[in-house]
Amino acid sequence: MEDTRARWDRAFQEAVDYDTWGQVEEALEGYQRLQVAAAAEYVENVLQLPMVRRDGIGKLATALKYRIEELSKGANRSIGLSSMKNLRGFMKEIIISDAAFPLSGVQAEGTITPSPSPFVAGPAEIRQDRDDDAGADDADGSLRVAPAHQRGDVSLVIFIEKWGLKDAMSYTDPRVVVSVRDEKGQAVEAVQETPVGRSNLSYVFFENTVYIQTPINQLSDKSAIFFEFRHFKPKKSKKSIKAYCYMEMDEIKNGPVTLEVYKKPAIYKRNKKPALLSIKPLYLHLDLTVQQRS
Secondary structure (H helix, E strand, O other): OHHHHHHHHHHHHHHHHHHHHOOHHHHHHHHHHHHHHHHHHHHHOOOOOOHHHHHHHHHHHHHHHHHHHHHHHOOOOOOHHHHHHHOHHHHHHOOOOOOOOOOOOOOOOOOOOOOOOOOOOOOOOOOOOOOEEOOOOOOOOOOOOOOOOOOOOEEEEEEEEEEEOOOHHHOEEEEEEEEEEOOOOOEOOOOEEOOOOEEOOOEEEEEEEEEOOOOHHHOOOOOEEEEEEEEEEOOOOEEEEEEEEEEEHHHOOOEEEEEEOEEOOOOOOOOOOOOEOOOOOOEEEEEEEEEEOO
16 A cells, blocks of 8 residues: 555646646646546545555545646646645655545545646557568657546556666667457457666656547457567667567456566467566566446
8 A cells, every 4th residue: 555655646747746847748648547547546445445445545536537627628727836836745645544635625535637738649650570661650659548438348547657678778768569469369459569768776766647549348358568679779770679568368457467578479379388588587567447337
């Protein structure tokens, strides 16, 4: 629980900082990511919290929803930046204590707000598992907005936290390419790509939210979601895949997920056993939000 609280707090403080500095797109991205997580937790209660704590999470989801509408639509929701700043202390206690939600007049709800941010690009091309000649990259990646699913559909939101690599700092412009594939290895929706990550000695941090466009209930049980680590090779002026991971349908559940890292090329058909990238344990760290539309 403390890990989740710390991650939420870090994301919130960063979004408020962007909001304070007038960097609207970055603030919207941060608020939206946290709003999705809070709304889903309020509805699903994955952490099995008492009602008083769930209520605070639901009210946080509502406050974030209102601030997103203020920034993106110019709506007057009586929240404002000052209210966001007043929540700083609450974010230190959320999940782990019965701290009272400090904003009056805010009611708890679990509605996920579709991202209004203009920085997300349209459909990406379907990329093959090969090195590509260098070309113009969208600096913000090609992540798509939350889809408008129908009632009863099951949505999947993937928070890509970090990718473990033994030489993590050696990669230029590292990104994650995300694709949903059927049992034949064919992409069933547009491929998405994250913005460039940041590295330390052991990990490349992405901290990006990926909205899977196809409802999970419409995918075959034999489908899988692939994550490919792509980087730029300056000497060869090429974009290259270093490694990959994949997640099968029975692995999709609410909460943290760690995936083993395999050598390229990606075996989209999964008709043979993949080889680990390294004898050293390396993982891609994700956090999943699964929610049925009501």
